[in-house]
Amino acid sequence: MWSLPMVTKTVLREFSVKTTQREELIELTAQIDREIQASGIHTGLCHLTVLHTTAAIWVNEAEPGLLDDLLRALSRLVPADGEYAHPDGNGHAHIKAGLIGPSKTLPIQHGRLLRGTWQDLFLAEFDGPRERKIALQLIPT
Amino acid sequence: MWSLPMVTKTVLREFSVKTTQREELIELTAQIDREIQASGIHTGLCHLTVLHTTAAIWVNEAEPGLLDDLLRALSRLVPADGEYAHPDGNGHAHIKAGLIGPSKTLPIQHGRLLRGTWQDLFLAEFDGPRERKIALQLIPT
């Protein structure tokens, strides 16, 4: 009997998340870990990119008070009622999204995300509600 | 007749961009897509790093008003005329660059950047005019 190593390939696929609020953070960790498990990848990179300019990928603690704190802090730094040249009325949402950034990369170890005890992945919505597309890349290394 | 799969290799090369203003955003998307096409890479990662501490890589919409909004918002958050211990008079430019970050990573799919309808890649200059070096990494996966 021969035992072949499991052959794993890069995953690159898109999935959608429906947001329901003007601004909110939606946890993605459990879904991403299921995708990694389905891929059979043991060690590698997980790269997540939101394909929009008024949303971002956030990594931090999933404590509800903190999620409110983040949205409030960003709204104080980049106020919705500030003066913006951008014509669509959502200049502040673009700038908030850009400060957090459209992508995050985390290691994959032992077939799941390598992350700290309090670290979770979130979609950050700054101009919802909308349907948001996210590109998920799982790369064995 | 045999058909061999196209062999692709990692690209890692530097290119330069001349900025002409104190602060500005210079679009890089078209050039990056040409580099991906030349590389023959179908699926992979594109990783872009500016090799300076007063410039950054920005991903967002290429609408001119919004680009002005971003520069104004950052100058309000980190004023050029604030007090800085850094001796070169450009402490604010370092901090702005660090908030945006020196690198961005986007997926490559179907031989070009996988990005949202409104997403473009920019060099963000915060202490120009200068000649800026950017490292481009294209990795087949």
Added chain:
Amino acid sequence: MWSLPMVTKTVLREFSVKTTQREELIELTAQIDREIQASGIHTGLCHLTVLHTTAAIWVNEAEPGLLDDLLRALSRLVPADGEYAHPDGNGHAHIKAGLIGPSKTLPIQHGRLLRGTWQDLFLAEFDGPRERKIALQLIPT
């Protein structure tokens, strides 16, 4: 005599850094370059992730005045004595960490980090002193 190419494999390991201040920046560049050298990787990606929610990875100049400027600028933007719903009294540290981000990726070229003259990698502590775990990923490409 045959000459075999050096076989390199992905490195994924954790290391710890003890911080000694409430807030500080601790340079990591020299240690990372030693790890790359030990790995035998000539060309690739270096991906660094701090496994905590009140610390970040920062890339910028190692000038002491500038490091103070950064901590002051962030404390002005996200004050420690602001009002936060997060119950642990460190809401500001979470938000600062999230603005800078938990990860940075730099190219590896010629067996060491490809970086600009003034670019260094730092652990950014926002809620110390603590022992911080960092995941180091070195990927040949």
